[in-house]
Amino acid sequence: MRFTQFINTLAVGSLAGLVAAAPLGTRTLEVTERGESLASRSTSAVVTVSALAVSTINNSQGQSTAKNSYTLYTGDGSVSAGWPAKSDWLSFDEMWKANEDIINESCENNGWGENNSAAETANLKAAIQSVAKESKVDHRFILAIVLQESKGCVRVKTTANAVSNPGLMQSYEGTGSCYEKATCSDAEIVQMIRDGSIGTAYADGYGLAQLINMADRTTVAGFYRAARLYNSGAYSLESTDNLVSTSGAATSCYASDVANRLTGWTTATTKCT
16 A cells, blocks of 8 residues: 655646645545635536446346456556456456455454454445445446455545545545444445545545546546546546556556456456556
8 A cells, every 4th residue: 555645736716736645545636626616516426427327236247257366557448458348347246255355354454453343344345336326336346446445444544644535435535434433333334435436525525426427438448547536636637548657646556456456356466566
């Protein structure tokens, strides 16, 4: 995991924007976005790109064999650039099974407190599916971001520099968190997944649904671009289509990591340097 902090100036009226610090799983987000006032954001966003929106939750759709290997993907996220097609993704059930031991041991392995209880892990699985249905974000994509940000530990620590990034998806000023709590309620777990998938009330609190809509793609590349934006800021791809960040201000292989998680990567050595 990587902790990053950097400053970037963005003109928004007469306001200057600061870029927030990346938390545990590595988010780095712009505090003030281009052309947008500091007003509250809707927390009921859904994916509106019909080719990428999920209308029904099917836990068995996808590949049935996990590939625990790592391929370093570079370029624009397209299949022609070598990135996985959506048909290469694991089913949700198989992806969950491949990562269940990691999820169950993630808190103590990372020094974040007691491991998830069986009920907390079950509630996490249910919350991902529930919020996927609400937001029309593919539940496998939500799970991949959860794994990238917190390994599924419900008690993951909150990281805070310029901005607080709490919860399972290390959201932007989210309200859901069970850091340092002995038990984590179902409602709190659902809120953490909503904060990351649908967004928070802050002007810069983009969730996965909004970022998929902003990714400007109707192919699987839209998911990989959204992962890049979730990590490094909603306007971080304006001057490049390369999803490997070279700015030093974000996790360089974040989108590649997410793509590998979607096809079964769990413990194999990363090829990201």
